[in-house]
Amino acid sequence: MAGITRLNARMNRRRVIAASGGTVLGAAIFGNLSVGSAQESDVTVTMVTDTAGVGDQNFNDLAVLGGDRAAEELGVTFNILESQTQADYSPNLAQGGETSDLTIAVGALLGDAVAEVAPQFPDKFFALLDGVVEQDNVYSVVFREHEGAYLGGVLSALVSQSGILGVVGGIRVPPVARYEVGFVAGARTINPDIEVLISYADSFEDPALGQELTLAQLNNGADVVLPIAGRTGVGSFDAVNEQGEGFWIMAGDTDQSHLAPGRQLAAIRKGVDVAFFDAAQAVVDGNFPGGTVDDLGLVEGGMDIYAFDATVDQSMLDTVAAYKQAIIDGVIVPPADDDALAAFVPTPLDGAATPAASPAATPAS
Amino acid sequence: MSDFFTVALLTAILRSATPLVLAAMGGILSERSGVINIALEGMMLTGAFFAVAGTHWTGSPWLGAAIGVGAASVAAMIHAFWCITLRGNQIVAGTAINLIAAGLTAFLIQLIWDRAGATDSVEQLPDLFGTVNVLVFAALVIVPLVHFYLFRTKQGLHTMASGESPQAAESVGIDVTRNRYLAVVASGALAGMGGAYLSIGNLSYFTLDMTAGRGFIALAAVIFGGWTPFGAAGAALLFGAAQAIQIEAQATSGFPISADLLVALPYLLTLIAVTGLIRKSNGPAGLGQHANAH
Numbered sequence: 001m002a003g004i005t006r007l008n009a010r011m012n013r014r015r016v017i018a019a020s021g022g023t024v025l026g027a028a029i030f031g032n033l034s035v036g037s038a039q040e041s042d043v044t045v046t047m048v049t050d051t052a053g054v055g056d057q058n059f060n061d062l063a064v065l066g067g068d069r070a071a072e073e074l075g076v077t078f079n080i081l082e083s084q085t086q087a088d089y090s091p092n093l094a095q096g097g098e099t100s101d102l103t104i105a106v107g108a109l110l111g112d113a114v115a116e117v118a119p120q121f122p123d124k125f126f127a128l129l130d131g132v133v134e135q136d137n138v139y140s141v142v143f144r145e146h147e148g149a150y151l152g153g154v155l156s157a158l159v160s161q162s163g164i165l166g167v168v169g170g171i172r173v174p175p176v177a178r179y180e181v182g183f184v185a186g187a188r189t190i191n192p193d194i195e196v197l198i199s200y201a202d203s204f205e206d207p208a209l210g211q212e213l214t215l216a217q218l219n220n221g222a223d224v225v226l227p228i229a230g231r232t233g234v235g236s237f238d239a240v241n242e243q244g245e246g247f248w249i250m251a252g253d254t255d256q257s258h259l260a261p262g263r264q265l266a267a268i269r270k271g272v273d274v275a276f277f278d279a280a281q282a283v284v285d286g287n288f289p290g291g292t293v294d295d296l297g298l299v300e301g302g303m304d305i306y307a308f309d310a311t312v313d314q315s316m317l318d319t320v321a322a323y324k325q326a327i328i329d330g331v332i333v334p335p336a337d338d339d340a341l342a343a344f345v346p347t348p349l350d351g352a353a354t355p356a357a358s359p360a361a362t363p364a365s
Numbered sequence: 366m367s368d369f370f371t372v373a374l375l376t377a378i379l380r381s382a383t384p385l386v387l388a389a390m391g392g393i394l395s396e397r398s399g400v401i402n403i404a405l406e407g408m409m410l411t412g413a414f415f416a417v418a419g420t421h422w423t424g425s426p427w428l429g430a431a432i433g434v435g436a437a438s439v440a441a442m443i444h445a446f447w448c449i450t451l452r453g454n455q456i457v458a459g460t461a462i463n464l465i466a467a468g469l470t471a472f473l474i475q476l477i478w479d480r481a482g483a484t485d486s487v488e489q490l491p492d493l494f495g496t497v498n499v500l501v502f503a504a505l506v507i508v509p510l511v512h513f514y515l516f517r518t519k520q521g522l523h524t525m526a527s528g529e530s531p532q533a534a535e536s537v538g539i540d541v542t543r544n545r546y547l548a549v550v551a552s553g554a555l556a557g558m559g560g561a562y563l564s565i566g567n568l569s570y571f572t573l574d575m576t577a578g579r580g581f582i583a584l585a586a587v588i589f590g591g592w593t594p595f596g597a598a599g600a601a602l603l604f605g606a607a608q609a610i611q612i613e614a615q616a617t618s619g620f621p622i623s624a625d626l627l628v629a630l631p632y633l634l635t636l637i638a639v640t641g642l643i644r645k646s647n648g649p650a651g652l653g654q655h656a657n658a659h
Contacts, residue, residue, distance in 0.1 A: 053481070053482055053573055054481035054482045055474070055480065055481045055482010055483040055572065055573060056482060056483075057483065060482075061482075064481075080481075082471075082481075084467065084574070166616070195618060197615075197616050197617075197618065198615070199612065199615035199616055199624075200615065200624075202625075202628060203577060205572070205573065205574055205575070205577060206575070206577040207568055207570075207572050207575060208384075208563050208567050208568060208575065208577075209577070209608075209612075211567065211568065212377060212380065212381065212608075212609070212612050213612050213615065213616070215373075215377070216373075216377065216612045216613050216615070216616035217616045219371075219373045219616070220616045220617060222616075231482070231483065231572045231573070231575075234483065234570075234572065235568065238568055238569070242496075
């Protein structure tokens with residue numbers, strides 16, 4: 001038995017190293033970010049990534065942005081634990097619970113692991129971004145991605161010449177599905193005949209596959225593609241770059257125009273960085289909202305659309321702004337799931353810009 | 366359906382199959398010499414990373430590809446040293462190579478580019494005839510070369526003898542150790558080329574774990590193809606076709622077959638191949654065996 005225990009201990013240790021990969025070493029680099037902070041704090045904040053990890057150019061990197069800001073402005077110590085596989089979620093969260101005051105799980109996929117680990121550390125705080133776990137020491141933040149994506153769909157349909165759009169998803173977890181249905185609803189509001197091709201990679205970390213999925217959509221007539229796929233989605237930018245003029249990316253989560261200069265139509269903004277920072281600040285201020293759920297959309301500033309390309313003209317911007325106001329006012333309620341999308345009746349606003357693709361221009365299928 | 370199988374789909378099949386074909390040729394060389402190589406994944410990842418790093422350092426994607434191939438050969442050398450000289454467990458060694466490659470590349474991204482997860486973009490290897498990368502053609506040439514080497518040269522036959530029965534090969538004066546080292550290092554070079562195809566052929570950067578299991582799929586192609594170059598290349602093309610078709614199916618509204626099912630199809634086929642339902646899958650008899658102790 002002793003031998004087995006020792007073996008297990010060794011395997012666990014290796015798993016933690018494997019889980020964090022170069023990150024245990026890399027943490028030293030990140031740790032440096034807290035040096036020279038404006039203010040000192042003895043609060044330690046640990047971020048646990050999903051398998052897409054740091055460097056996904058969107059969701060995880062946004063959280064890092066929030067963590068860096070917390071290190072800089074609040075003086076907290078900010079650590080990152082990367083998860084290479086789903087089996088790393090629980091050990092990484094437990095390590096966060098042991099070593100820090102606040103452990104922030106970044107991604108819907110970590111929900112079950114948070115529910116399992118948080119009760120083991122009742123005197124520590126946990127936050128889950130993109131999912132809900134109802135426990136006293138867990139603060140949950142979800143976003144109404146469908147509201148931002150609806151605006152992305154509106155603009156994409158206005159710009160599309162072919163009347164065909166694309167969505168390239170990583171894994172169809174609820175936040176990704178909300179992006180997808182919101183985008184479709186927005187596009188249909190502008191052009192009821194629009195076609196939206198929807199492809200999933202079943203992976204957030206395969207850019208070569210993301211490129212192929214996007215190329216296939218472009219070859220089938222799509223001219224604006226929304227990737228919501230972590231590192232897989234980086235490949236979508238390559239595909240659009242390759243096709244060049246006349247093809248566009250609608251970016252998800254954050255501005256990624258550096259990946260495809262001049263080919264990003266706009267970016268749907270998701271306030272992951274703000275939510276991350278606010279959670280850290282609450283711990284520093286001693287008013288951590290454990291046990292509560294924040295649901296952030298356009299009206300709370302949790303979602304938005306920004307980083308418009310120069311070719312987006314004023315009438316399009318006005319139209320997007322009008323739909324944004326309609327959602328904030330509750331006049332339009334974008335669907336959040338498949339059932340709501342099926343029941344959704346597009347109601348175009350009066351005086352809005354008209355789509356580039358007239359229904360007659362849509363190729364017969 | 367007639368406009369479903371287009372030139373675009375055929376080139377997509379070639380693009381998906383190329384990294385699998387290259388790594389599978391490496392897998393065949395290693396396994397035919399008697400060394401199990403589940404480290405193909407790690408060698409591909411090493412090749413993918415150093416191809417980008419090499420291009421970054423030298424400014425030339427050709428030198429970058431060479432550096433990627435060289436680095437993967439070094440990883441293979443470590444595998445060979447562990448498996449052949451130290452007579453260690455070949456599965457454990459392969460697993461270790463895969464874990465080291467994942468961790469080391471993640472660390473080196475931060476060291477070189479001072480950021481995590483993904484490198485900057487570098488220059489790509491050129492495309493020929495429109496959108497088909499030069500390494501696609503390299504893969505098409507390498508398959509018959511590996512076949513010729515194994516079955517038509519003395520060195521190749523010695524390699525296979527080392528894999529079938531290392532003791533018997535030694536007894537007739539074949540240097541099993543040397544043959545196995547050569548074969549394993551060559552397997553690293555080929556897997557590294559497959560990785561370089563992904564990072565600077567298909568794309569123009571490296572991201573964490575970007576090989577996404579393709580090394581293991583290549584190994585499945587080796588087994589599915591009965592450890593022969595043409596068989597494995599055919600299997601890799603089949604796997605590439607399954608992926609390309611599911612991608613096309615997802616992008617085509619109203620395609621009659623579930624894309625999820627198509628994603629699972631290559632793996633299902635491999636499982637069937639391994640169980641021997643299609644035909645008997647016989648690996649080299651001396652696979653995983655060590656030569657006589659000296």
